[in-house]
Amino acid sequence: MLKRYPLLIVMLILGYLFLYMPIVSLVIYSFNESRLVTVWSGFSTKWYVELFNNKPLLNAAATSIKIAALNATAAIVLGTLAALALVRFRQSRGHKSLGVMVTAPLVMPEVIIGLSLLLLFVAMEDLIGWPQGRGLTTILLAHITFSMAYVTVVVQSRLAHMDRSIEEAALDLGAKPLKVFFTITLPMIAPSLLAGWLLAFTLSLDDLVIASFVSGPGSTTLPMVVYSSVRLGVSPEINALATIIIAIVSTAVLIAGVIMYRQEMNKQKRL
Amino acid sequence: MTTLSTLSRRWLLTALLPATLLSQTVQANDTRLHIYNWSDYIAEDTIANFQKETGIRVTYDVYDSNEVLEAKMLAGRSGYDLMFPTARPFADRAIQAKLYQPLNKEQLPLWGNLEPGILKSLADIDPGNQFLMPYMWGTTGIAYNVDKVRAILGDDMPLDTWRLVFDPEITRQLASCGVALMDDPIEVFVAAMAYKGTDTSDYSRNAITDAAATVSAVRSHIRYFHSSQTINDMANGDLCVAHGYSGDMLQAQARANEADRGVNVEYVIPREGAVIWTDVAVIPADAPNVQAAHRFLNYLLQPDVIAPISNYVAYANANAKATPLVDAEVRDNPGIYPSDATRERLLVLKTPTNAEARNMSRTWTRVKTGR
Numbered sequence: 153m154l155k156r157y158p159l160l161i162v163m164l165i166l167g168y169l170f171l172y173m174p175i176v177s178l179v180i181y182s183f184n185e186s187r188l189v190t191v192w193s194g195f196s197t198k199w200y201v202e203l204f205n206n207k208p209l210l211n212a213a214a215t216s217i218k219i220a221a222l223n224a225t226a227a228i229v230l231g232t233l234a235a236l237a238l239v240r241f242r243q244s245r246g247h248k249s250l251g252v253m254v255t256a257p258l259v260m261p262e263v264i265i266g267l268s269l270l271l272l273f274v275a276m277e278d279l280i281g282w283p284q285g286r287g288l289t290t291i292l293l294a295h296i297t298f299s300m301a302y303v304t305v306v307v308q309s310r311l312a313h314m315d316r317s318i319e320e321a322a323l324d325l326g327a328k329p330l331k332v333f334f335t336i337t338l339p340m341i342a343p344s345l346l347a348g349w350l351l352a353f354t355l356s357l358d359d360l361v362i363a364s365f366v367s368g369p370g371s372t373t374l375p376m377v378v379y380s381s382v383r384l385g386v387s388p389e390i391n392a393l394a395t396i397i398i399a400i401v402s403t404a405v406l407i408a409g410v411i412m413y414r415q416e417m418n419k420q421k422r423l
Numbered sequence: 424m425t426t427l428s429t430l431s432r433r434w435l436l437t438a439l440l441p442a443t444l445l446s447q448t449v450q451a452n453d454t455r456l457h458i459y460n461w462s463d464y465i466a467e468d469t470i471a472n473f474q475k476e477t478g479i480r481v482t483y484d485v486y487d488s489n490e491v492l493e494a495k496m497l498a499g500r501s502g503y504d505l506m507f508p509t510a511r512p513f514a515d516r517a518i519q520a521k522l523y524q525p526l527n528k529e530q531l532p533l534w535g536n537l538e539p540g541i542l543k544s545l546a547d548i549d550p551g552n553q554f555l556m557p558y559m560w561g562t563t564g565i566a567y568n569v570d571k572v573r574a575i576l577g578d579d580m581p582l583d584t585w586r587l588v589f590d591p592e593i594t595r596q597l598a599s600c601g602v603a604l605m606d607d608p609i610e611v612f613v614a615a616m617a618y619k620g621t622d623t624s625d626y627s628r629n630a631i632t633d634a635a636a637t638v639s640a641v642r643s644h645i646r647y648f649h650s651s652q653t654i655n656d657m658a659n660g661d662l663c664v665a666h667g668y669s670g671d672m673l674q675a676q677a678r679a680n681e682a683d684r685g686v687n688v689e690y691v692i693p694r695e696g697a698v699i700w701t702d703v704a705v706i707p708a709d710a711p712n713v714q715a716a717h718r719f720l721n722y723l724l725q726p727d728v729i730a731p732i733s734n735y736v737a738y739a740n741a742n743a744k745a746t747p748l749v750d751a752e753v754r755d756n757p758g759i760y761p762s763d764a765t766r767e768r769l770l771v772l773k774t775p776t777n778a779e780a781r782n783m784s785r786t787w788t789r790v791k792t793g794r
Binding site for chain 1: 457459461462463464482483484485486487488491494495498499500501502503651654658659670674677678681682683684736
C-alpha cells in the first residue's frame with residue numbers, strides 16, 4: 153500500500169523532520185566548540201565538562217527532577233481516583249461539577265493558576281502557619297494540582313473503554329471490591345497509568361510560570377535558571393544538559409513503549 | 424526589562440497589595456542568607472568567598488524577570504533577604520508600596536565608596552538614598568554592524584546618533600540590511616524625544632503623539648520590534664542597526680568576535696542622550712536575615728569584591744573606588760564605562776503614571792501595527 157502512495161511517505165518524512173530536526177540540531181550543537189549556538193566551529197565536549205562544574209545548574213536540574221518524580225507519583229494516585237469517580241458514578245449529582253473542577257486547570261492560563269496559588273499559600277501561612285514559607289513543598293503542591301487534571305483525562309478514557317464484564321465476573325465469584333480494583337482494574341489500566349505518569353513528569357519538568365510564582369529560597373528549578381541566564385547570555389552548557397535529559401527521557405519512553413506493546417500483545421493473544 | 428504589558432503589571436500591583444499588609448517582620452538570624460538575583464549576575468567565586476569569610480550559609484536563587492520578582496514581593500513573606508531589581512520602574516513602585524526596609528548605614532561603613540553621581544540619579548525615587556544600594560548600571564543605546572553601515576553611509580557620517588534609527592533618509596538606506604527597535608514603548612518614545620531634542624520627561628498626550636509620529640515616519644524601514652532577539656541577529660550579521668540595552672548589545676559584540684566570521688559589532692551611546700538604567704540591591708521589609716543581608720552588602724562595597732564581578736558580567740559597577748581594579752578591557756570600553764562628557768548627557772527614565780502608561784501602550788500598539 154505504501155508503494156502506491158509515495159506522497160504519503162514524503163509527508164511522513166517531512167512531518168518527522170519538522171518534529172525532530174530542532175532536537176537533533178540541539179544535540180549536535182551541544183558538541184560545538186564555539187559559544188555561539190548558531191555557528192559550528194569544531195567538535196568538542198568542553199560544554200559537558202563545564203556543565204559538571206556548574207553547581208547551580210546541576211542543583212536546579214536535580215531539584216526539577218525530584219519535584220517532577222514526586223509530582224507524577226502523587227498525580228497518578230489522585231488522578232486515578234478522580235477518573236474512577238467520573239467514570240463509575242455517572243448518576244451521582246456531583247458528577248458534572250467534579251468533572252469541570254478537576255479539568256479546569258487544563259484550560260486555565262498558567263499565570264492565573266500561579267498567582268492564585270501564591271495568594272492561597274500566603275493566606276494559609278497567615279491563618280494556620282502552614283506551609284511555612286515557600287519552597288519545594290509549595291511547588292510540588294502546585295504541580296500536582298495541574299498535573300492531576302491531565303492524568304485524569306488520560307486514565308478516564310482508558311476506564312471508559314474497559315470491559316466491565318471481567319470485573320463483574322470477579323465480583324460474582326466473591327472478590328471484595330478493593331481486591332477487584334487491585335487485581336483486575338489496576339492491571340487493565342496500567343498502560344494509561346504509565347502514560348499519565350510520564351505526562352505529569354514532563355509537564356512538571358517543563359513548567360516555568362507556576363513554579364516561578366510559588367517557589368521560595370533554595371528551590372530554583374531548571375527552567376528558571378535557563379530563562380534567567382538569558383540576561384547575561386545562554387551558553388551551550390544548556391544544550392549539553394538538554395542532550396543528557398533527552399537521552400534519559402527517550403530511554404525511559406522506549407522502555408515504557410516496549411512494556412505497553414508487550415501487554416497489548418499478551419492481551420490480544422488471550423483474546 | 425519589560426515583558427508583561429504595563430497594564431497587567433499595574434493590575435498585579437493592585438491585586439497583590441492587600442497580601443503585604445498581612446505579613447510581619449520575622450526575628451533576625453545571622454547564620455543564613457537568601458539572595459534572589461539573575462542567574463550569573465555575580466562573579467563565580469563571590470558567594471563562596473563570602474561564606475568562607477563569615478560562615479554565613481548563602482542560598483542563591485534566580486528569577487527570570489523583574490515582574491516575577493515584583494509579584495513575589497507584593498505577595499509578601501517571600502523569604503528572601505536580598506534582591507536586585509531594576510531601579511525604574513520596579514524599585515520605584517516597590518518603595519511607594521513600602522515593600523523595602525531602610526538600609527542601616529551604620530552596618531555599611533563602606534557606603535562612601537559608592538559613586539555620588541549614581542546615588543544622586545536615584546535620589547528622586549529614593550530621597551536620601553535610604554532603600555536602594557546601586558549594584559550595576561548601563562545604558563540603552565544603539566549597536567551597529569561597522570562594515571555594512573559604513574559601506575552604505577560612507578566614512579564621514581557620524582554614527583553615535585539616534586539618526587541611525589529615527590531619520591527616514593538614513594533608515595531608508597539601511598532598511599534592506601535591517602534596522603530593529605526594542606519592543607518597549609517607554610524606551611522607544613524617550614529615545615525619539617531625545618532625537619528630536621524635546622523634554623524626555625514629558626509623557627503628556629501631545630508629547631507621546633509627537634514621539635509616535637517620529638517612530639511612524641520610519642515604521643516601514645524597521646524590520647521588527649523586539650527586545651532580545653537582536654542579540655543573535657546582530658552577532659550573526661543579519662541586522663545592521665539595533666536599539667537595545669548595553670548589556671545585550673555588548674553580548675552581541677562578544678559573540679560576533681567569538682564566532683570570528685568577520686562580523687564587527689559596535690555599541691554606542693548616542694550623542695543626543697540615552698537612557699541610563701541601574702540595578703539596585705534592596706532588603707525586603709519582611710526579610711528574615713537582615714543582619715546577614717547588611718554584611719553581604721558591605722562585602723559588595725569592597726572594591727576588590729565588586730571589581731571581579733564587573734569583569735565577569737561586563738557591566739559597570741557603582742563603586743567609584745573599584746574602577747581602577749576593573750580589567751582594562753572592560754574599563755576602557757566606552758559602551759560600558761562612558762566618558763564623563765557622555766555621562767552628563769545620560770537620561771533618567773521617569774516612571775509613568777497609570778494613565779500615562781495606558782496611553783503609551785495604546786499608542787505603541789498603533790505605531791507597531793502601522794495604523
